Amino acid sequence: MLSGFLEKRYSVLFPGLTGEMLTRPLPQALRVNTLRITEGELVERLQRRGFELEKVPWVRHGYFIRRAPFSPGATPEYLLGYYYLQDPASMYACEVLDPRPGELVLDAAAAPGGKTTYIAQLMQNRGCVVAVEVNRQRIRALRASVMRLGVENAILVRMDAREVSELGLLFDRVLLDAPCTGTGTAHKAREALTKDEGDLRNLLPLQRSLMGAAYRVLRPGGVMVYATCSLLPEENELLLQDFLEETGARMMKIKHGSPALDRPYGRSLRKDIKRARRFYPWVHNTQGFFVAKIQKPYR
Numbered sequence: 001m002l003s004g005f006l007e008k009r010y011s012v013l014f015p016g017l018t019g020e021m022l023t024r025p026l027p028q029a030l031r032v033n034t035l036r037i038t039e040g041e042l043v044e045r046l047q048r049r050g051f052e053l054e055k056v057p058w059v060r061h062g063y064f065i066r067r068a069p070f071s072p073g074a075t076p077e078y079l080l081g082y083y084y085l086q087d088p089a090s091m092y093a094c095e096v097l098d099p100r101p102g103e104l105v106l107d108a109a110a111a112p113g114g115k116t117t118y119i120a121q122l123m124q125n126r127g128c129v130v131a132v133e134v135n136r137q138r139i140r141a142l143r144a145s146v147m148r149l150g151v152e153n154a155i156l157v158r159m160d161a162r163e164v165s166e167l168g169l170l171f172d173r174v175l176l177d178a179p180c181t182g183t184g185t186a187h188k189a190r191e192a193l194t195k196d197e198g199d200l201r202n203l204l205p206l207q208r209s210l211m212g213a214a215y216r217v218l219r220p221g222g223v224m225v226y227a228t229c230s231l232l233p234e235e236n237e238l239l240l241q242d243f244l245e246e247t248g249a250r251m252m253k254i255k256h257g258s259p260a261l262d263r264p265y266g267r268s269l270r271k272d273i274k275r276a277r278r279f280y281p282w283v284h285n286t287q288g289f290f291v292a293k294i295q296k297p298y299r
């Protein structure tokens with residue numbers, strides 16, 4: 001069921017990995033939207049409806065849904081925007097970005113808005129999140145998320161983020177949750193198992209350009225988070241290595257997750273690349289995910 005392309009790579013990167021470990025269903029998770037409700041009140045309301053929740057120990061507002069008597073997207077609390085259904089690794093990318101109230105933040109690939117809305121929540125609806133998305137259909141979903149969750153400090157812009165400098169803004173923080181092969185999402189999308197060389201070839205130039213464009217609008221001293229839901233080093237460590245060499249950006253530490261790979265396919269990378277983090281379905285009970293935090297030098 002795995003494409004030959006992935007099989008060849010995974011057997012080297014993750015010896016002993018089986019298809020079952022990739023496709024095993026993962027527990028659903030929710031993020032409490034503290035813009036609308038307190039954590040305690042939401043937990044109590046959902047428990048009264050028969051849901052069993054378990055705190056995700058390494059994210060601030062996340063809960064695994066251990067038992068759901070019916071779809072967690074069909075409660076009054078969901079419709080009222082009291083929570084967002086989101087993978088904990090995605091939540092964590094926003095916590096790593098660490099946006100502060102009052103700052104100017106760019107979310108360069110924003111739809112459907114899971115991270116935009118969490119960034120706004122962490123900023124307590126103060127300051128501004130500029131949420132850029134190129135796809136007209138997907139921006140509808142982004143608008144719906146922003147409205148449902150009561151976000152008041154987001155500006156939605158439909159544009160190609162490779163041209164984001166045209167906005168004439170410099171940002172304190174930038175999140176690039178890049179379009180990727182999605183190889184970390186096989187638990188919900190079987191096509192994640194069939195990705196091949198062509199998929200990667202189409203995406204790499206886009207990822208590279210988006211990263212460059214996003215970095216250019218970061219103020220000196222500003223912080224950028226690069227994330228993907230891919231397990232492939234080509235879209236993660238290898239891309240980052242070239243980017244760091246070109247820009248002189250500094251890798252910052254991230255607490256949770258497994259260290260990034262510093263010798264993928266036997267190729268030696270910079271030691272500080274390990275500061276980036278990986279999340280694996282078979283280790284962390286999340287989608288496969290990569291997150292790196294870098295700082296632009298002041299000079």
Ligand SMILES: C[S@@+](CC[C@H](N)C(=O)[O-])C[C@H]1O[C@@H](n2cnc3c(N)ncnc32)[C@H](O)[C@@H]1O
Pocket residue numbers: 090108109110111112113114115116132133134135138159160161162177178179180
């Ligand atoms: C991984 S998804 C983002 C998910 C989102 N951050 C969230 O957490 O809900 C990547 C998004 O990038 C968008 N995208 C692709 N190319 C783009 C471009 N050149 N400029 C802006 N957005 C782009 C895609 O349409 C897609 O919605």
